[in-house]
Amino acid sequence: MSEPAPEAVLVLDEVRKTFGATAALTSGGITVEAGSIHALVGENGAGKSTLVKIVAGVHRRDGGTFRFQGRDVDFTSTADAKAAGIAVIYQEPTLFPDLSVAENLFMGRQPRKSAHRIDRAAMYEHSELLFQRLGVHLDPRRFARGLSIADQQIIEIAKAISLDTALLIMDEPTAALSGVEVDRLFAVARALRDEGRALVFISHRFEEIFALCDTVTVMRDGAYVATQAVAETSRDEIVAQMVGRExxxxxxxxxxxxxxxxxxxxxxxxxxxxxxxxxxxxxxxxxxxxxxxxxxxxxxxxxxxxxxxxxxxxxxxxxxxxxxxxxxxxxxxxMAFVPEDRRLQGLVTESSIARNIASVLRRGLARAGFLSPRSELRAADAWAQRLQVKTHALDMPATTMSGGNQQKVVLAKWLATEPxxxxxxxxxxxxxxxxxxxxxxxxxxxxxxxxxxxxxxxxxxxxxxxxxxxxxxxxxxxxxxxxxxxxxxxxxxxxxxxxxxxxxxx
Amino acid sequence: MKHTAATLLRSREAAVALVLLAAVVLTALKSESFVFSADGWRNLLVTPSMLVILAVGQTAVIITRNVDLSVGSVLGLTAYMTGRIFIEAPGTPIVAVVAAAIGLGAVLGLVNGVVVAVAKVPALVVTLGTLYIYRGVFLTWAGSDRINASDLPDDFLALGNAQIASVPVLSIAALAVLIAVGYHLYYSRGGREMYAIGSDPDAARLYGLPVTRRVIGAFVLSGALAGLAGVVYAVRYGTVSSGAGLGIELEAVGAAVIGGVAIFGGSGTVWGAAIGAALLVTINRALPVVGISDFWQRAVVGGLILAAIVLDRVLALRRERRLGIERDTRSLA
Structure with a gap:
């Protein structure tokens, strides 16, 4: 790996992170320059989300270099990272359903008339301006509850771009957006880049990476693989780096x-x-x-x-x-139904993987009305193997898995009912x-x-x-x-x- | 016309206020003196003040998706301390005694808050524990002793009858608390953060909101207000025995729920909770006047709480449906 250029906004090198027995990151790394849009790609479980969460202050790294704007940093909370100038759009929207759209945008930094009085009119006005910039029509006064996933995603994006950030990380922001909305998002992303900000863009859609990004970093199995200029690589090459095979x-x-x-x-x-x-x-x-x-x-x-x-x-x-x-x-x-939002509807994320897979089978597995963890494990094992669920133990909570593996668990759960x-x-x-x-x-x-x-x-x-x-x-x-x-x-x-x-x- | 009525009813505060008004009017028809006498008017205003103060504190806690069940014991303890101070140190200024009661309440609330927010134990369990602990401290301290009206200075007891422009001082105090907390929750960043935390605690943490601090703050506020309510108790009743404030925490939670405060946090206002408290107290006083037996009085309170929850559910379903139609029309546009 080459020496990081001195002006790099974000430098991560040899970053390690383990959760229990699972090594999420063995040697994660990325170097993001100011004024560029940097794609971060990798298979499920490659460690992208963990890397992002370390930068965002959600997790603390076990070891390795983490430099932001030329200084060694060690964020202990999301508030720290935010204060330092890092904004993150997470894969799943994190909104407050009981509050208005505008409050969701400005929570904790609402415009104020005086030290103790929020200026709601100004807040709504700022929100309208943000939505205009994104080219969408959303009523800032309505509650966030009941918004479509696309609208929620737009609010996340609006929230992030309204912060004066040096680094904006977007973890699959386009997953729920329509073509027009994606175009607008890209226009805004380019404008931010041209202002000299750094952006990290995580996506599985190669068209988007090639349309938007300048540089691409590939990760595989919790480790850094390669960084290249997007113009000098190809889709096939990136895919080969991601999976280590064609x-x-x-x-x-x-x-x-x-x-x-x-x-x-x-x-x-x-x-x-x-x-x-x-x-x-x-x-x-x-x-x-x-x-x-x-x-x-x-x-x-x-x-x-x-x-x-x-x-x-x-x-x-x-x-x-x-x-x-x-x-x-x-x-x-x-009938079997694998829902759209696997985190909310498809999984009991706190429960073990085996229990999740066995959950719809309960009645068939129970002996004299009782359910033993062993019978759950046995039923789950066959399906987990068939679907190649990558995890070290079936009795780990489902929440520790990557998105792709979670999806496989949801599928396994339903296929076990032989629909x-x-x-x-x-x-x-x-x-x-x-x-x-x-x-x-x-x-x-x-x-x-x-x-x-x-x-x-x-x-x-x-x-x-x-x-x-x-x-x-x-x-x-x-x-x-x-x-x-x-x-x-x-x-x-x-x-x-x-x-x-x-x-x-x- | 139909539209304005519908809008008004959609606001829980207005709906509960209407029920309160109806209860007062119906009772007044039966017995004029319920409202139209010096005593009736004063009681109408002054009796809810203690529960209003408790309900306001409770609301702040519930909004953050917690609950404070210890307020009844805090109230009893501070009420007893108030009397004790006047006995042990006669001549202590009333203001100092009030401050001491609020201070003790705040400390007891701080204990709740720290255990809930730092040790991450569910508030229901923590405050159920402190409910018994604080009551136990009170019983040990008081023994078979009790505070009598004769132990309290006259100018302290006089507060119970004092009025400004025919409004009792205690009601003014409750109203002041209500306005201050209501303003804070609606206008300050800290207040809005409490709503955000109750609305989705995980998102609040991910967002970087000071969750621990806000939750502790809510419990301190609830404790301090329970302390103030303890003083009000001593003023109003003159006697403080070991049963003071027994079970009133559930009335405070009930008042909040009736007033539209969502039990899982994130929504509701102190205005609603205060009107809910006034309704509970007033109904309890009105039912004997209209000749309804003790048993039914309790059942009416329970019915109100259930009605409030059913109403919430119905409104939520209707709102969901409306949002569906709205989404459709949006996509048509």
């Missing part, structure tokens, strides 16, 4: 015999969420549900599975009516290429074994590569049902952005 990137679905209808949804309607939704899914078929974020895809999936209720319509599995708002009955009938219908919502969101291909291969295998799969995804390439049929949702309605051979980025996007008939909206 990977087939998007695993296309292997053809499978299509069987009988497994799921039939008819005229599903829920005020304010979706309208007149009808579709069928057959055994061995992967049906992709595409659409913009907030179009109502997840809401439809949640209603079908029975998490949420609906106003009218019906759901049939193998010809049998599935009762509304009864997930237990759905599971018994053979006939699997609904996955954004199965590869925030997951690196290596794991992504594994998830794709797994879904393809499952369909090959005769499982019916419904896959919701915002990534067009994933939908086009995997799905036998693409349903496009726009503003709560299914606007297209496209077969594999007719599905192109153009046909799908046209249906996803199709404007609504005005008389129906009134």
């Amino acid at each position: 990977v087939a990137e998007l695993f296309p679905k292997t053809p499978a015999p299509i069987g009988d209808t497994v799921l039939r949804v008819e005229g599903l309607h829920s005020t304010g969420k979706f309208h007149d939704v009808s579709f069928e899914v057959r055994a061995g078929e992967i049906v992709g549900i595409a659409g913009l974020v907030g179009a109502g895809r997840s809401e439809i999936a949640r209603a079908v599975f029975g998490v949420d209720g609906y106003d009218s319509g019906s759901v049939h599995l193998h010809g049998e009516a599935v009762p509304m708002r009864d997930p237990q009955a759905s599971i018994k009938a053979g 006939s219908l699997l609904i996955v919502d954004e199965p590869t969101r925030g997951i690196d290429v290596g794991t992504k291909a594994e998830v794709h291969r797994l879904l393809s295998d499952l369909a090959g074994q005769g499982m019916a799969v419904v896959m919701i995804s915002s990534e067009l390439a994933e939908v086009l590569g995997m799905a036998d049929r693409v349903l496009v949702v726009c503003e709560g309605r299914i606007t297209a049902d496209i077969d594999r051979d007719r599905a192109t980025p153009e046909t799908v996007m046209r249906a996803a952005t199709q404007t609504h008939r005005p008389e129906a909206g009134a």
Whole structure:
């Protein structure tokens, strides 16, 4: 590794961090120059998030060099890091749901009229200005509760750029954003760079890295691998550095015999969420549900599975009516649902991995009504191995795992119920290429074994590569049902952005 | 018209105030002197003052997603100390005694806060423990002894009847506390941080808010106000026996919940809690006037708390639905 240039804003070298028996970082490093946008890439569990959290003051390193603006630093809290001029946009939004949008932006540094009086009018005004800069329309007075993930992400971004920071770290800020919002974010990021600030950008989307960043640092297995100028490298080279081997990137679905209808949804309607939704899914078929974020895809999936209720319509599995708002009955009938937000809905993050995997099996595992940790471990082990969950012990809490491994645990948990219908919502969101291909291969295998799969995804390439049929949702309605051979980025996007008939909206 | 009524009812403070007003009016119809007599008017204003003070402190704690169950014992202990000071050191200025009571309350609150915020033990457990410990200290100190009105100086007892412009001094004190804390929670950065902490403690820590300091602050405030309430108790009743303040912590929590303070923190105002406290006290006094038995009085209080929680749930569901429709119209636009 070359000598860090004297003007580097952030220098991390040989940074080590262990959690219990797990070494999250063995030799982490990155050198970020002022006035540049630096991409940080690596597979799941490569240690990116841990590195970021050390810089942010969430974790303290066990050893190694940590220099910020030319001084050795050692932050003991997020407040320290913030005061030093570091802002972080975390992967998962961290908002206060009971407070207004504006208060979320300015908490702890609200504009004041006097020492004891917050100037709310000024706060709202500043918020409007920030949103204008990002080109979005959000009411600063409304509560943060109930905002879509995309809007929450925008608030995080607005919060970070409003701080006068020397270093801005963005951990997958674009995961939930639409194309236009991503463009605006990039414009703002470039403006910040041109002001001489340093930015670190973590993403799994290579197009974004090549469009936005100047430099890229690759990490693998908790260690620094290489730093290069983006202009002098290629996607293939970065991928090879990340995984240490060449990977087939998007695993296309292997053809499978299509069987009988497994799921039939008819005229599903829920005020304010979706309208007149009808579709069928057959055994061995992967049906992709595409659409913009907030179009109502997840809401439809949640209603079908029975998490949420609906106003009218019906759901049939193998010809049998599935009762509304009864997930237990759905599971018994053979449905499995891997939700979008794995941290909130898919995992008991404080519980052990084994317990998470075994949680939906409880009844089958219990002996005389009691559940032994050993039977949980036994049931979990088979699935964890099959999915190659990287962790040292199944009895560790799920919260210590990386995003990709968490997703695998959620999948394992549901596959252990041996469902006939699997609904996955954004199965590869925030997951690196290596794991992504594994998830794709797994879904393809499952369909090959005769499982019916419904896959919701915002990534067009994933939908086009995997799905036998693409349903496009726009503003709560299914606007297209496209077969594999007719599905192109153009046909799908046209249906996803199709404007609504005005008389129906009134 | 319909719109304004709906907006008004959506504000919990207004809704509870309406219920309070209705209770007062209905009781006054039955017995005019409940409101329209010198005594009735004074009692209407002065009886809620002690619970209002406690409910304000409790609200500050609940907003941070904690609870303070020790306030009843703190109240008893400080009320007894107030009397003791007048016995041991007659002639001590009243202001000094009040300050001592508030100070003792603050120290007891500090103990709660430190154990909760630093040792990270759930507040429910910690303050349940100190509820018994503080009460135990009180019992040991007092023994079978009790403070009688004759032990207290006349000008101290006179505070119970003193009025300024036909408003009792004790009510003014409670109102002053209410305004000060209400202002702090709404206008100061520290106050807003307390809401943020209760709304999502993990996010607050990640954000870098001074969580430990704010939580300790809330407990100190609650303790100090319980100390002040102890003085009010001594003034109002003149006698302080070992049962002083027994069970009043639950009334304080109940008042906050009725007033719209979310039990899991993050939302609600001291105004609501204060109106809730006034409602609890007033209903307790009104029910015997309209001839309802003891048993039902308790049940009415319980019913109010349940009604408040059901109302919260219904409103939350409706809000969720409205946000759904709003999201739809936004995407249409």
